[in-house]
């Protein structure tokens with residue numbers, strides 16, 4: 307059945323206006339003032355914003371990590387994402403050295419196919435480059451539509467790749483039309499600092515942060531940027547946390563290097579002092595890179611505002627406090643890294659960003675949806691509200707006040723990293739390709755309704771180049 311969303315304030319990355327939206331066969335077929343439509347379900351969005359569904363370009367659902375597996379899978383994770391206003395996730399498919407890439411991709415399809423309630427795609431981790439990998443890469447792009455590769459510069463002896471692998475990945479990405487993503491920290495230096503701290507009997511969660519200083523995030527970001535320039539390739543730096551990394555990205559962009567930066571809500575609103583909470587509670591706040599001193603938050607907000615950082619991902623990577631985070635009770639290096647964010651990304655950005663005047667309403671849409679769609683080959687099917695695009699839509703109450711809590715969230719974990727935080731604004735209803743997923747704050751979607759997204763090549767997203775040169 308057709309649907310028409312009436313009287314809402316439609317917000318895209320560039321425009322804000324009152325209008326009605328007609329949805330037919332999962333697609334936006336018309337936008338206009340006072341649309342008169344027969345035989346349509348009418349949705350009254352008066353007093354609400356109508357946003358394009360959020361695109362979360364950074365999730366780890368059902369990922370084996372740190373001796374355990376992330377608690378939220380493609381069922382609970384995508385349901386929670388939808389409650390939070392996200393209608394597309396791009397998850398990291400983790401590969402193992404010596405095994406075919408196709409094996410890992412097959413595993414990720416098996417995890418997601420019958421569970422995802424919203425649309426999804428995969429990035430592919432590259433841990434090594436050899437003849438087998440080189441033979442497989444073209445079909446990863448052409449057959450699977452996976453057009454972004456992820457290289458970890460940290461997690462020594464686990465996920466970390468060496469510089470040669472990063473450089474070769476950049477070269478291949480340029481040739482094939484993919485965007486390279488990096489976790490930028492110097493894993494070798496961290497490994498030394500961690501061993502030293504443990505030998506000195508420093509085992510508490512705060513040492514996780516103290517052994518990963520912001521300078522080495524800056525160093526790794528700068529190194530990756532230099533490689534990108536040399537390879538004349540393209541780079542997206544995930545979870546930027548600090549001034550040093552922002553500076554390296556800005557410097558590289560000024561030189562004309564094709565580099566993009568993402569930050570995450572946790573780095574915008576939480577700080578290093580959380581790791582000092584007593585009774586091992588600090589473990590709830592163990593991320594890599596770690597939470598920083600508070601002053602870095604202003605740098606990150608300003609970078610979003612000025613366009614030096616372009617996206618906000620969640621880095622959803624959730625572990626229970628009891629039974630998972632406590633693997634590191636006697637040794638901070640064994641605390642599984644990551645936290646539950648997928649549901650809170652949109653609301654925190656709106657409340658702390660738009661409501662507090664740090665970013666505009668249109669920038670909010672850009673950093674939570676549009677820019678990710680452009681960078682990761684989904685635009686304009688996703689990431690905006692336009693005729694012909696998928697009807698992935700969030701009807702958002704900008705004035706409701708609520709308190710974030712594990713008691714009320716929909717993620718499968720036993721704590722919230724934002725427990726007690728008051729936010730203004732909440733998604734009320736969410737549509738994925740024109741079908742209700744959340745209706746009046748209730749889940750009404752279907753497991754397996756989410757479709758796998760084959761994405762366009764990076765080079766084909768001409769708009770990325772234009773935006774990059776415009777904002778230099």
Ligand SMILES: NC(=O)NCCC(=O)O
Pocket residue numbers: 366489545592593594595621623643644645
């Ligand atoms: N960020 C984090 O601590 N965990 C998820 C894995 C990663 O993105 O590095």
Ligand SMILES: [Zn+2]
Pocket residue numbers: 489544545594595
């Ligand atoms: Zn990472």
Ligand SMILES: [Zn+2]
Pocket residue numbers: 364365366621622623
């Ligand atoms: Zn991550």
